[in-house]
Amino acid sequence: MRDPLNHIVTGIQPSGIRKFFDIVSEMKDAISLGVGEPDFETPWHIREEGIYSLEKGRTFYTSNAGLKELKEEICHYLKRRFNLRYDAAKETIVTIGGSEAIDIALRAMLDPGDEVLIPQPSYVSYLPCVTLAGGKPVIIELKEEDDFKLTKQEVLDAVTDRTKVLIMPFPNNPTGSIMTREELKEIVEVVQEKDIFVISDEIYSELTYGSTHVSIAEFPGMKERTVVINGFSKSYAMTGWRLGYAVGPENIISQMIKIHQFAIMCAPTTSQYAAVEALRNGDADVAMMHDAYDGRRRFLVNALREMGLSCFEPYGAFYVFPCIRSTGMTSDEFATRLLQEEKVAVVPGTAFGDCGEGFLRISYAYSIDNLKIALERIARFVKKHTK
Amino acid sequence: MMQEKNNRAELKEAILKAIDKNSKLTAKDLSLMLGATEEEVAAAVAEMEADSVICGYPTLINWDKTGNERVTALIEVKVTPQRGQGFDRIAERIYKFDEVESVYLMSGGFDLTVIIDGRSMREVANFVSSKLAPMEAVLSTATHFVLKKYKEHGIPLVGEIEDERMMITP
Incomplete structure (x- = not known):
C-alpha cells in the first residue's frame, strides 16, 4: 500500500510536552500550575446571553465573516481600548479562537518558501502553522537580559530577501514579556524598511500590568501591513467558546475569509451572541479578573525571588518565567522531578522553543490559596537542590 | 505629602x-x-x-452541612420613628439583641429588615412575640423563614467547585 500521509504533516514534531502532561493528568493529588487558561468561569451575564440565544432558536450559521453586530462591537472595542480603527464590514473576521486566525492569516499570506520570523520562547502553534502553510520558520531567540523583548537588531540579523512575515507574540506566552511603545517603534522602523508584514498576536492584550497594551498596528503606515489577532478566551475567560478574531487590511482579510468560508463556514453562533454581550457589558469583569491576576503575579514573582530564583518582572499575560539554572538542572529535569517529589506541575521552558532551556513557565491562573501551597513545595524543592 | x-x-x-x-x-x-x-x-x-472600616473577620459557614440545626428568619418591621432620633434609637434597641444578625433601614413598604439567627423556629417565634413585637415603637412585624441559602457574601453555598481545566499543549 502507498503511504497515505502528507510528508509535511508527518515531518512536524509532535509536542514533546505531551508525555509529561499525561503523567500530570494521571496524578490525582498533584497541584498544577501548568494550565494556560483563566481559572475564572465565563462571567454569568455572558453565559446567560449564550443560553438566551439558544432559547430564541438562534441555532443557524452566521455569515462567514461573523455576525454583523459582533464585528461592529469588535471594531468599537478596538478603537476604544487600543486606538485601532477598522471597518467592521471589510476588515474584520470572526474566527474559531485566535488559533484559527493565526493559521488562516499565514495561509493567506505565504507562498512556498517564504520565511517567517518567529520570536521564541512563544506559543507552540506558530511554527507548525508556518510549516503547514508552506512557509519556512526562522526562529529569533529572545534573551533574558532583554526581558525577552524583541530588539531591532535581532530582526535585522534574521531578515533575508525571502522574509515575508514577522510574528509579534506580545504580551507573551510563556514569558509574560510586553513591548512598550518605544520598543515597538524600533521594530516598526525595520519592518517598514525591509517591507515585511506583521501578524500581531494580541490575545493577552487585556492582561498587561502597569500600562495599557500598545498595538503595533497603531503606528503610522502599519495598519496596511499588520494582521491583528485577538479573541475572547483570555480577556473574558471564554476559552471553551472558541472565539477569536482578526482585523487587518481588506486585501488580506478578504483572502482569510475565503479560506475560513471553505474550511470552517463560520464561528459558533452561540459563542458569537455571547461575545456581543461580553463586549457591550463586560468591562467590569475584565477589570476584576485583571486585578486578581495582578495580585497573584506580584505574589508569585516576590515569592520566587525570595527562594533565590531569578525572575524578571513580567508585565503581561498570566505567566511568570523564572530561571532555574541555579539548581543545575535542565528545565525538563526540574519539571519532572518537581512533579515526582513535590507533586507540583509546571511547564518546562523548552516546550516553547529551545531557548526556553533553563526556565519554567508557571501560570498564575490559580487562586492565591493554591499558589501558596504550590510555592511552599517549590521552595522546599529548590532549597533541597540548590548547590 | x-x-x-x-x-x-x-x-x-x-x-x-x-x-x-x-x-x-x-x-x-x-x-x-x-x-x-x-x-x-x-x-x-x-x-x-x-477607624471601624474593618469591623471584624467572621467566617462564612454553611451550617446546613454541619449537624448543627439553625434557622434564619427575615422580619419586616414597621416602626414609629422617634422625634430627634429618627429610626436610630429603635434600630439600636433591636440590634442589641444577640439573636439579631443584621438590621437594615429600608425604603419602601416597611422600615427595618431584621435578620435573626436562631436554633429553632420556636426560638425565633419567641423572640418576635416576646421581644420584638411588644416594643412600643414597633407597629407590625412580618416574619419570613429562610428555606435554603444559595449564596452569601458573593460566595455560592451550593454546588461543588472543581477545576475542570485540563493540561493541554501550552
Whole structure:
C-alpha cells in the first residue's frame, strides 16, 4: 500500500510536552500550575446571553465573516481600548479562537518558501502553522537580559530577501514579556524598511500590568501591513467558546475569509451572541479578573525571588518565567522531578522553543490559596537542590 | 505629602478588595500581592480597624452541612420613628439583641429588615412575640423563614467547585 500521509504533516514534531502532561493528568493529588487558561468561569451575564440565544432558536450559521453586530462591537472595542480603527464590514473576521486566525492569516499570506520570523520562547502553534502553510520558520531567540523583548537588531540579523512575515507574540506566552511603545517603534522602523508584514498576536492584550497594551498596528503606515489577532478566551475567560478574531487590511482579510468560508463556514453562533454581550457589558469583569491576576503575579514573582530564583518582572499575560539554572538542572529535569517529589506541575521552558532551556513557565491562573501551597513545595524543592 | 496620602488610600482600598473575599490572607501575603512592605500593610490594617472600616473577620459557614440545626428568619418591621432620633434609637434597641444578625433601614413598604439567627423556629417565634413585637415603637412585624441559602457574601453555598481545566499543549 502507498503511504497515505502528507510528508509535511508527518515531518512536524509532535509536542514533546505531551508525555509529561499525561503523567500530570494521571496524578490525582498533584497541584498544577501548568494550565494556560483563566481559572475564572465565563462571567454569568455572558453565559446567560449564550443560553438566551439558544432559547430564541438562534441555532443557524452566521455569515462567514461573523455576525454583523459582533464585528461592529469588535471594531468599537478596538478603537476604544487600543486606538485601532477598522471597518467592521471589510476588515474584520470572526474566527474559531485566535488559533484559527493565526493559521488562516499565514495561509493567506505565504507562498512556498517564504520565511517567517518567529520570536521564541512563544506559543507552540506558530511554527507548525508556518510549516503547514508552506512557509519556512526562522526562529529569533529572545534573551533574558532583554526581558525577552524583541530588539531591532535581532530582526535585522534574521531578515533575508525571502522574509515575508514577522510574528509579534506580545504580551507573551510563556514569558509574560510586553513591548512598550518605544520598543515597538524600533521594530516598526525595520519592518517598514525591509517591507515585511506583521501578524500581531494580541490575545493577552487585556492582561498587561502597569500600562495599557500598545498595538503595533497603531503606528503610522502599519495598519496596511499588520494582521491583528485577538479573541475572547483570555480577556473574558471564554476559552471553551472558541472565539477569536482578526482585523487587518481588506486585501488580506478578504483572502482569510475565503479560506475560513471553505474550511470552517463560520464561528459558533452561540459563542458569537455571547461575545456581543461580553463586549457591550463586560468591562467590569475584565477589570476584576485583571486585578486578581495582578495580585497573584506580584505574589508569585516576590515569592520566587525570595527562594533565590531569578525572575524578571513580567508585565503581561498570566505567566511568570523564572530561571532555574541555579539548581543545575535542565528545565525538563526540574519539571519532572518537581512533579515526582513535590507533586507540583509546571511547564518546562523548552516546550516553547529551545531557548526556553533553563526556565519554567508557571501560570498564575490559580487562586492565591493554591499558589501558596504550590510555592511552599517549590521552595522546599529548590532549597533541597540548590548547590 | 498629597502623593503619600493617595498611595496610602490606594493601599487601603487594595487591601480591602483582597480580604473582602478572603480574610485569611496574612500581612505577609498582602505585602507580596500588593508590592508594599509588611509593616505598611500591618499599619494600614491597624488604622482601618481603629477607624471601624474593618469591623471584624467572621467566617462564612454553611451550617446546613454541619449537624448543627439553625434557622434564619427575615422580619419586616414597621416602626414609629422617634422625634430627634429618627429610626436610630429603635434600630439600636433591636440590634442589641444577640439573636439579631443584621438590621437594615429600608425604603419602601416597611422600615427595618431584621435578620435573626436562631436554633429553632420556636426560638425565633419567641423572640418576635416576646421581644420584638411588644416594643412600643414597633407597629407590625412580618416574619419570613429562610428555606435554603444559595449564596452569601458573593460566595455560592451550593454546588461543588472543581477545576475542570485540563493540561493541554501550552
